[in-house]
Amino acid sequence: MSKRIVLIGAGSAQFGLGTLTDLFQSEPLRGSTIVLHDINPQALERVLKLGQEYAQTHNLPYTLEATTSRPEALKGADFCIISIEVGNRFLLWEQDWYIPLQYGIRQVYGENGGPGGLFHSLRIIPPILEICGDVMRLCPEAYVFNFSNPMSRICTTVKRKYPDLxxxxLCHEIASMERHLPYILERPFEEVEIVAGGLNHFSFLLEARER
Known part of the structure; x- marks a missing residue:
């Protein structure tokens, strides 16, 4: 099944290379074109080169492209995966945590909820709305997956602005159970069935039973 899959924010070594690794393992997506997009051309070129080398070494049937032009990347896309940040992530995150603390507001994390989450939302939601606007204009039938935080605030705002998108x-929280549960329960993950619920960074393992 040949699809056009666009990774926005692909210059990030963690997101770009990590997502490529996941896509390379997908049997249904074999033969697809993966388009890497980032506003940092040097980081983008680095991820493209590593991805192409890996695909060639392992004889994987994927075509990799890269562009700093978002409209060019999105044209005709079937899937769009977003993971971006604005500015110096860790410096701004530190400010999101310490500024409220000066006024007596102690946060657990300061990235997704509370005043820190609000500051974060005000920075990141405008560019994500721009991305989603481009999707609606250039590839309105595409499926969009967002990995950026604050997850619930971003998704709520986007769906209000673009209800047909x-x-x-998505968050990796529940997926991490595959690593932790075998150690806790002393049995392979394949033998465990789980039920989870909740919101991003506020999720719960509701049930874990033997298959």
Whole structure:
């Protein structure tokens, strides 16, 4: 099944290379074109080169492209995966935590909820709305997956602005159970069935039973 998959924010070594690794393992997506997009051309070129080398070494049937032009990347896309940040992530995150603390507001994390989450939202939601606006204009049938935080605030705002957008917000929290549960329960993950619920960074393992 040949698809056009666009990774926005692909210059990030963690997101770009990590997502390529996941896509390379997908049997249904074999033969697809993966388009890497980032506003940092040097980081983008680095991820493209590593991805192409890996695909060639392992004889993987994927075509990799890269562009700093978002409209060029999105044209005809079937899937769009977003993971971006604005500015110096860790410096701004530190400010999101310490500024409220000066006024007696102690936060657990300061990235997704509380005043820190609000500051973060005000920075990151405008560019994500621009991205989603481009999707609606250039590839309105595409499925959009957002990995950026604050997840619930971003997804709520985007769906209010673009109710017809095929948007899903994803977090790796529950997926990490595959690493932790085998150690806790002393059995392979394949033998465990789980039920989870909640919101991003506020999720719960509701049930874990033997298959």
């Amino acid at each position: 095929r948007l899903t917000g």
